[in-house]
Amino acid sequence: MAATRDRIIAATNELFRRGGYNGTSLRQVTDAAGAPTGSLYHFFPRGKAELAEAVITETGASYLELFELFAAATSDPGAAVGAFFDGAAETLEQSDYIDVCPIGTVAREVANTHDRLRGAADRVFSSWIESLGKHLEAAGLATTEATALAATVVAALEGSFVLARTRRNADVVRHTGNHMRSLVDAQLRDAHNRAQVNVGRGR
Template sequence: MLELIQLNGYSGTGLAAVTEHAGAPKGSMYFHFPDGKEGLGAAAVELAQAQFEELLREAAQSEGSVAGSVRAVIAAVATIVSESDYRLGCPVSVVTLEMGAESDRLRATCERAFSSWIEPTAGLLQSEGLSAADALSLATAIVAAVEGAVVLSRAMRTTQPLESTADLLADMIAMRTGQVAGA
């Protein structure tokens, strides 16, 4: 479901396509997801959340700074977007845009996903000297900027918006934390 949401949107992904794509019998889907497409959509968002949380953890462990971590995450996202021929993006934003006003369950699931990316980023920023309020504000802007850059990259069929966002965010983080830009 996750890949199909990225390719076709939530609304454009039917249960028959999901079972066909998964090679699973239709009955097993209803056994595991008795609430149907909404439950499957929530599970797909939760999977995307976990995958991105892991990417954030790996970047934080391998890079020496928040700016470096943000650059690494954006580079990984740019690779996913470009290697998919600009067909894949963030499934959480897709579900939010399509279903946020229609399904409180899916909206809340998307909210939790975004929060799970903002909060650890804010924690990293706090570890580099920002107050809790400033760290949360900047972390929210970082996630919002990356989400927007993904949309622009897909529309423009280039990773340039992601690359520009990485540069700008690294500079902003360095400026806010008093570090040298590009660290």
């Protein structure tokens, strides 16, 4: 019976997306979750930091699942990337530009002050990069190239959220998605061309 815990996590997630870590008070969390302080400290004995760590880890895992869903729908990584950006843009517009991703916000905010939170966000980003990287490898990229390109895509995704929130306009997310798609396509084309040349040379 962890319904209360779930409500606390969900409320914190949404509040972090709106106001970040330091901008969200536990009073807001308990009010939004309809849970008393006692329950909050029952589920998260180390307090706010432990709650934030759980939100980052659990949200990160669910976004990883979501991306895998997009990736499973096609063997073309460029298309999956483009679709993911488009979905994020839609979400932004429908939520009055509340941040799509609490992880990036919190990570940037507390990277220098809360090392455990930084570590949790690091693990989440790494899991995303690894997942996308594997799909890029499967499509023909070398491991090093695939990882670097995956990191760039994640960076562009997070950065486009910053701009979209600031301008209150999600088009930048879509445009960035298109650019990432053509970048992925170009790198895959290069890799295939190189492979062809090597085959032609009897390699």
